[in-house]
Amino acid sequence: MRKALTLVVTGLVAAVLGILSLGGLxxxxxxxxxxxxxxxxxxxxxxxxxxxxxxxxxxxxxSR
Amino acid sequence: MVRDRLLLxxxxxxxxxxxxxxxxxxxxxxxxxxxxxxxxxxxxxLVAPAQGLPRAVPMDxxxxxxxxxxxxxxxxxxxxxxxxxxxAVGAGRxxxxxxxxxxxxxAVGxxxxxxxxxxxLIGQWGLLVCYAALPWLVRAGLELRAGRAGAVAxxxxxxxxxxITPTGGLIAFGVVSLLAPRRGRWRGSTIAVAGVALLNAPxxxxxxxxxxxxxxxxxGVAAFAPRGENWAGPLTALAxxxxxxxxxxxxxxxxxxxxxxxxLVLLALAGAGVGLLRRRTSPGVSARLLVLAGAGFLLxxxxxxxxxxxxxxxxxxxxxxxxxxxxxQKFLAPYALLLVVCVALGAERLxxxxxxxxxxxxxxxxxGVLLLPVAAMPDLAFGGAGRLWPVSYxxxxxxxxxxxxxxxxxEVLALPLSGYRAYPWNGGRTVLDPAPRxxxxxVLIDDTLRVGDVAVxxxxxxxxxxxxxxxxxxxxxxTGVRWVLVQQHRADQVDPATLAGLELVYQxxxxxxxxxxxxxxxxxxxxPARWAVVVALAVAVVVVIAALFRRYAxxxxxxxxxxxxxxxxxxxx
Numbered sequence: 047m048r049k050a051l052t053l054v055v056t057g058l059v060a061a062v063l064g065i066l067s068l069g070g071l072x073x074x075x076x077x078x079x080x081x082x083x084x085x086x087x088x089x090x091x092x093x094x095x096x097x098x099x100x101x102x103x104x105x106x107x108x109s110r
Numbered sequence: 111m112v113r114d115r116l117l118l119x120x121x122x123x124x125x126x127x128x129x130x131x132x133x134x135x136x137x138x139x140x141x142x143x144x145x146x147x148x149x150x151x152x153x154x155x156l157v158a159p160a161q162g163l164p165r166a167v168p169m170d171x172x173x174x175x176x177x178x179x180x181x182x183x184x185x186x187x188x189x190x191x192x193x194x195x196x197x198a199v200g201a202g203r204x205x206x207x208x209x210x211x212x213x214x215x216x217a218v219g220x221x222x223x224x225x226x227x228x229x230x231l232i233g234q235w236g237l238l239v240c241y242a243a244l245p246w247l248v249r250a251g252l253e254l255r256a257g258r259a260g261a262v263a264x265x266x267x268x269x270x271x272x273x274i275t276p277t278g279g280l281i282a283f284g285v286v287s288l289l290a291p292r293r294g295r296w297r298g299s300t301i302a303v304a305g306v307a308l309l310n311a312p313x314x315x316x317x318x319x320x321x322x323x324x325x326x327x328x329x330g331v332a333a334f335a336p337r338g339e340n341w342a343g344p345l346t347a348l349a350x351x352x353x354x355x356x357x358x359x360x361x362x363x364x365x366x367x368x369x370x371x372x373x374l375v376l377l378a379l380a381g382a383g384v385g386l387l388r389r390r391t392s393p394g395v396s397a398r399l400l401v402l403a404g405a406g407f408l409l410x411x412x413x414x415x416x417x418x419x420x421x422x423x424x425x426x427x428x429x430x431x432x433x434x435x436x437x438x439q440k441f442l443a444p445y446a447l448l449l450v451v452c453v454a455l456g457a458e459r460l461x462x463x464x465x466x467x468x469x470x471x472x473x474x475x476x477x478g479v480l481l482l483p484v485a486a487m488p489d490l491a492f493g494g495a496g497r498l499w500p501v502s503y504x505x506x507x508x509x510x511x512x513x514x515x516x517x518x519x520x521e522v523l524a525l526p527l528s529g530y531r532a533y534p535w536n537g538g539r540t541v542l543d544p545a546p547r548x549x550x551x552x553v554l555i556d557d558t559l560r561v562g563d564v565a566v567x568x569x570x571x572x573x574x575x576x577x578x579x580x581x582x583x584x585x586x587x588x589t590g591v592r593w594v595l596v597q598q599h600r601a602d603q604v605d606p607a608t609l610a611g612l613e614l615v616y617q618x619x620x621x622x623x624x625x626x627x628x629x630x631x632x633x634x635x636x637x638p639a640r641w642a643v644v645v646a647l648a649v650a651v652v653v654v655i656a657a658l659f660r661r662y663a664x665x666x667x668x669x670x671x672x673x674x675x676x677x678x679x680x681x682x683x
Binding site for chain 2: 055056106108
């Protein structure tokens with residue numbers, strides 16, 4: 047009984063941590079890269095349409 | 111005891127290696143506000159900026175002195191590595207517990223906070239030094255409260271690294287002012303508070319003597335207000351110790367929808383741990399720690415709450431020095447520390463309860479809570495998933511520095527007008543222009559900060575004048591600067607008309623240096639007011655030396671060992 051409980055709790059904790067890790071890693075690598083590219087393209091396009099300078103010029107300290 | 115201490119240091123070292131792994135490669139990590147150069151000259155502008163606000167006083171002076179003896183890349187690694195390592199060890203040792211696992215949990219938790227990740231990714235290493243010093247400072251403050259011999263010196267030695275930036279100095283002053291005073295023990299606490307005030311004297315003096323004025327552009331309040339990282343908004347982000355204004359300095363994992371739930375779990379554990387903290391510390395300590403953390407949280411939230419944001423906007427525009435509060439998230443450090451300590455104690459309580467029924471499960475739970483911060487933000491590993499990467503300065507930089515050293519005198523104007531640059535040799539990462547720290551001269555870089563489509567004006571009156579002239583299409587020669595440095599990382603950025611009348615002195619791949627024949631060399635005259643900053647620096651150094659003498663002159667081994675044992679006993683008193 048005790049071993050079964052240990053296994054269940056261990057499994058659950060490992061599953062939660064695993065999901066969080068995989069989610070985080072996915073966010074940090076593939077998904078974000080794609081999102082960043084599309085977001086950047088969108089912002090550059092918007093700036094062009096508004097006749098404003100490219101927001102990805104080095105002068106930008108950061109964006110919110 | 112020794113084995114536990116070694117284990118704590120070992121875990122801290124592993125965490126440090128995980129976070130800063132890319133720094134094993136040679137070169138300089140240049141990212142946003144993090145600029146290190148091979149040998150930073152000790153110029154007046156770095157010691158006491160004449161026309162800018164002293165945001166890096168006395169940090170720049172300290173780095174300038176250190177890099178006279180060791181290369182900048184070594185200083186960078188010691189600063190970053192030391193900050194992460196000592197943050198972890200300090201938090202681990204601060205927790206009032208006898209369980210090693212709980213100490214390790216606090217160590218990993220404090221070295222893996224969104225706060226640390228975000229301030230690292232925006233390059234504010236001086237603030238991270240304060241973050242690392244904080245648990246040691248709190249511990250020393252508690253020793254002082256307990257009337258321990260030599261505690262004043264420990265307080266001052268922990269506060270000194272924190273005070274290398276104005277924000278860190280203020281946090282240190284707040285901590286000591288709140289923790290040290292105790293009825294009947296005024297002498298020690300008064301000396302400690304006065305000593306920490308003196309450690310803050312360099313930047314306060316520099317702020318008083320600069321021509322920049324003390325007020326800032328109120329547009330900065332909205333631009334630098336805490337930012338929501340996911341669906342839960344900025345206040346929840348702050349509750350999880352994140353919420354920096356910059357999207358580029360936020361780990362991508364913070365946007366995950368599960369993150370607020372992790373914050374909720376941590377807050378629940380912290381809530382469970384507060385009771386243990388109260389029981390295991392002497393009367394009044396937990397309340398003071400809560401006040402400290404609460405004050406930090408309130409300062410962080412000022413810019414995001416509608417009513418207080420308006421007050422802050424007014425204060426930044428009208429009150430000298432209030433600009434320090436505009437990026438309030440940086441004041442979250444004491445909150446982060448208390449959160450981690452309480453989470454560790456909450457986990458201990460939980461584990462103790464589980465242990466009554468099943469010891470194996472208890473170990474798993476403790477391990478799970480220990481790994482929770484890492485699992486929730488895995489992209490802090492490996493320098494923020496590769497965002498920190500060392501590079502080498504192109505050969506142009508030492509050549510230009512050599513030319514300026516050979517013909518000293520006069521200001522250098524860096525063009526195109528921009529404070530931050532994304533060099534191709536730095537992988538396109540944005541970084542504060544290294545010229546003022548690399549070149550042995552007064553270098554003028556634009557101090558306007560562009561946040562998205564908002565331009566937050568700088569405070570330097572000289573640059574304001576230059577911006578107007580250049581903006582009106584006048585040549586740089588009319589600004590009175592002796593040198594113009596063109597950074598050619600982007601083509602067609604400098605109008606040839608701006609360079610009219612200048613003589614090309616050096617043309618490299620990335621840098622071009624021009625001399626203005628209309629401006630003769632003018633030696634830097636140190637105004638008497640600037641000497642006041644030097645005096646304040648000297649006083650701060652004397653405070654540190656006196657504390658070192660007091661701490662180590664009176665029997666190194668005897669004092670150390672006894673104090674460690676006593677500290678542990680006090681926590682349980």
